[in-house]
Amino acid sequence: MSPSPVHQHRITGAAQLAGIAGQPVAHSLSPVIHNAWLQAGNIDGAYMPFAPRDAAGFETLVAAGRAGLVQGLNVTAPFKEQAFASADEASAAARATGSANILVFEDGRVRADSSDGVGVFYALAEQAPELALKGAVVVLLGAGGAARAGAGALIEAGAEIRILNRSRERAEALAADLGPAVSVADEAALPEADLVINALSVSPAIDLSALKPGAVVMDMTYKPVVTPFLAAARARGLTTVDGLAMLIGQATPSFTALFRRPPPPLDLRALLLAHLGETA
Known part of the structure; x- marks a missing residue:
């Protein structure tokens, strides 16, 4: 045959x-x-x-x-x-x-x-379905284009955004553009975070032990799919969301x-x- x-x-x-x-x-x-x-x-x-x-x-x-x-x-x-x-x-x-x-x-x-916001929502719904964004504190790592693109939808969903970036000046400029639901923060904001999103193209150097047990950790990058940042979060037993899901969304x-x-x-x-x- x-x-x-x-x-x-x-x-x-x-x-x-x-x-x-x-x-x-x-x-x-x-x-x-x-x-x-x-x-x-x-x-x-x-x-x-x-x-x-x-x-x-x-x-x-x-x-x-x-x-x-x-x-x-x-x-x-x-x-x-x-x-x-x-x-x-x-x-x-x-x-x-x-x-x-x-x-x-x-x-x-x-x-x-x-459609970046749609991608964020899709990824969170698929991999962190128990996270409620209304009233959630989101710590956004980075103040570049990826952070800007994802922030609008999170604000619309009722989240409060804290931008943590090496250049405070860039973070302040982005916060000013995005409105009152967005503020500039440092690592002192991590213990109150419900969601931490890495919007940097590199693995961030933050202390994941500062996060509460129910926090969700997301990485917008997807090569590798399980980035060192997500692997470290998984090792702490935290819920993780990968950038591949955002890309698909x-x-x-x-x-x-x-x-x-x-x-x-x-x-x-x-x-x-x-x-x-x-x-x-």
């Missing part, structure tokens, strides 16, 4: 083109996710990485979108705030933080949105916006863990 033919993902002249823009971008798992969905749904389209050298390069990419060469982009560091500023209209989620990780191009216009609204349809069913976590060669 001959084996079943392997399904080939066909791309034609009518293909829909979207992608992700960042610098660097080679590490991104978004092309793996979106192209897997396109193949699973037999959708005529492609999702490509774009690495503009600088702000001028990103501006050129947005102009290409306005000209109809690409129908949408995910946006990652360092272009999220520039993406928001380049848009003709923006969702409430994007306006809340002044940043966007989704740009949709249609008839020469640019619409900005942010923000991908669904991204695909729906970029390809104008919901993604087909697919076990993304299994797919990505296999891609990464991990078993977490």
Whole structure:
């Protein structure tokens, strides 16, 4: 009996083109996710990485979108705030933080949105379902783009944010942008934290023994899936939430916006863990 033919993902002249823009971008798992969905749904389209050298390069990419060469982009560091500023209209989620990780191009216009908050909620609901965000104290480690992107949704959910960052000046600037639910803190805030989120690209040097037993620890990075920070939290018996869950959570609204349809069913976590060669 001959084996079943392997399904080939066909791309034609009518293909829909979207992608992700960042610098660097080679590490991104978004092309793996979106192209897997396109193949699973037999959708005529492609999702490509774009690495503009600088702000001028990103501006050129947005102009290409306005000209109809690409129908949408995910946006990652360092272009999220520039993406928001380049848009003709923006969702409430994007306006809340002044940043966007989704740009949709249609008839020469640019619409900005942010699914980072959706990603945070998805990850917390999946891996820390008992955590109630209303009234929760969230200690956010870092004051860069990742911290900004995640904070808006947490504020909307009723959480109080304490920003802990090496540069107090940057933390104060972010707090001023985000409003009265956000303040600048130091490690003295850790004992009252219900949730600690690492929004740095490196493992933070904080004393996890200061956390209360019911605290939840989340890391926005996902390489490795169980980062040293999460491993240390697990060793203390704390509930942990990984960045891979956040990535998966923000991908669904991204695909729906970029390809104008919901993604087909697919076990993304299994797919990505296999891609990464991990078993977490």
